[in-house]
Amino acid sequence: MTSADTGIRRVRTLAGDPAWLVTRYDDVKALLADQRLGRSHPDPTHAPRVSGSAIFGGPTGADPAAEDVDRVRMRRLLAPVFSARRMAALRPRIETIVDELLDAMFARTPPVDLHEAVSFPLPALVISELLGVPYADRDDFRRWSDDAANLVDPDRAELGLFSLWQYMRGLVEAKRAQPADDVLSLLLTTPHEGTVMGPDEAAMLGAGLLFAGHETTVTAIDGGVLRLLTNPDQRAALAADPALLAPAVEEILRCALPPPRDDDEQRTGLMRYAREAIEFDGAQIVAGELVLLGLRTANQDTVYFPDPARFDITRMPNPHLSFGFGPRFCLGAPLARLELRALFAALLHRPDLRLAVPPEELRPRRDILTGGLQTLPVTWSN
Template identity: 55%
Template sequence: MLVDSEESVVPSPIQLPFERRHPLQVAPSMRELQSQGPVHEVRTQVGHDAWLVTGYEQVRRLLDDDRLGRAHPDPPNAARSGESVLFGGPHGDYDSERADHVRMRSLLQPHFSAGRMRALRPRVEALTAGLLDELARREPPVDLNEALALPLPIAVICELLGVPYADRARFRAWSQAAGDVRDRTRSEQGLAELFTYGRHLVARKRDRPGDDVISHLCAKEGVDDDEAAMLSMALLFAGHETTVVAIGMGALLLLANPDQWQALRKDPGLVDDAVEEILRTPSAGGGGIPRYARTDLAIGGVTIAAGQLVLLDIDAANHDATVFADPERFDVTRRAAHLAFGHGARYCIGAPLARIELRAVFSQLITRFPTMRLAVPIEELTVRAAVLTGGLVDLPITW
């Protein structure tokens, strides 16, 4: 606490990350903070000052506000949310950020069009069925993360990008390292390994192109090897990490709420709403999406100066009681207008693919394994605290 000459007390900024006592519950300190207003002065886990935005309406608006960006005019001196080089600090060129973002989306968006996703759906469903066949042949208990949540998104993104599935252990390890929020050196090394691997794949695709994203990027006029490698490795990371977490957390939510498991079992038509509710719930990552103010601006009665770090807390926004009735209740019939994929110009390109995978998993899992249950008490499950995307270390199940 800071005390001035007249003995008035000025509260110290809230220290991140919030302590989460249960993998499926919003941190109590975040809920208390949110009740005080939508914008809060905080200190990040690396000791830097920032503003945390927790209100749904404010987060939604700011996700699509050009007054915030990922780049900073003075990157070495910018506040950081963590040590990950991917997401912990400034990213991109301050002067060309907007144009660069438009170019990136123009290159990648066609690969996630509605037509391409419709064509991919049967393959995702077949891959899911195959993994569940393998699961049925195993003796419980089994780690559902290892058996399903991890291999499915990796297999799908490998086929889409044209990445050898046999390399999954290597690029998974590099992705985990790149997302390390506590060890900058490890994060830098992981990202460097991923980029080097991407350059190797690009060289191979230029010699022997196929019908995949990397080959199509290589064929684009004006796309050099570095850009093709950077874009493809960004897709490889984002295209499997977040979906792995969503499948694991979604399965845990259903297993921890047997009434919702049974509701989905009795009415498979609820699967779309169930997927959206799974996406709304806490990711067990947290910390907020980092943005930097490009100009002075006012948010929720607070003035934020140009250059300051603003963290848009999607988990908190998705549990705003003014928008979601009884927000901590998991309800597969809820029509959840969540912000899990962002909003506006930066809305996640891969959202349609993630939804296809989640629908395939939860439409088949409950039908195939109606008696599935947790093999350990939920209190024994461990969340990956040092990794950008969070998620469970393992998910032991039986049936």
């Protein structure tokens, strides 16, 4: 895309509802910080939807004021969890987890599915320890997360989200009886304006954190490994100069957003609802209408990303919008970066991986909100 392309246009979502799609980098960035847009809708039952997913598929409530209050409270509670000091303290543990997972993978006879051996367990282990969720329950919360993120089966998505909430509700009760040094206990014991969070709300927030804390990073790991394995010049450059690790991770994150279903770009975007009438770039957005902020297309805007289709680990600056921008910037961004840097740094000192199948045989997860790959078979020479 170029800056001369139409920046906003009418589209139909995967759910079949009308929406405005915003594609240019500057426009997406501006609207990410625009308080006239939000996640709530005055009539949630009849609001236009992005998809059948129970997570980011439709509105979160009916009251914009309550939405803003809840967002501010959540960010104040969670900011210390993802602070630079907390991340520094977590780094040795994450590096240990990475080494253990890679040791186990390379001890096996190739080919091995890296998605199952590393991509899923690394962020799942980290977020489980951070939240206070038993990792032994990973198969259950993984299944419920996938169901909740299903784009095409609303009944399955609702049941998945309810099951995830119900599971977290049980953990919340256990933490209320015996608090520990974890995020769930923090939510239940830290007062905000004189009150602490109730168990139902803590369970829902915990379910959201559990989902976001592993699903999106799984996709980034799959994508990063795949791009390095299919761009040997970039892999060689990283091996020759470990100082490229940080920009390499940013380039992985720029490219990490899932591709649209069936190459239909108009179905993708971060959802927002107009809280009031908005005139934007010649478009008249009516209050209550759905606006899709095209993070993926913004990350390919040639004004900021020359030759955007090229995977380039030396790309600097790299002001991608994968974590959003403004008051809703992703709180978990430091944790995701920490996990990715730890993993790709460790891979530099391991046997050279290569794909065990041709790239065209890899199967994407098309019906899941976060995308990613179903499997990522890799091999190596012992």
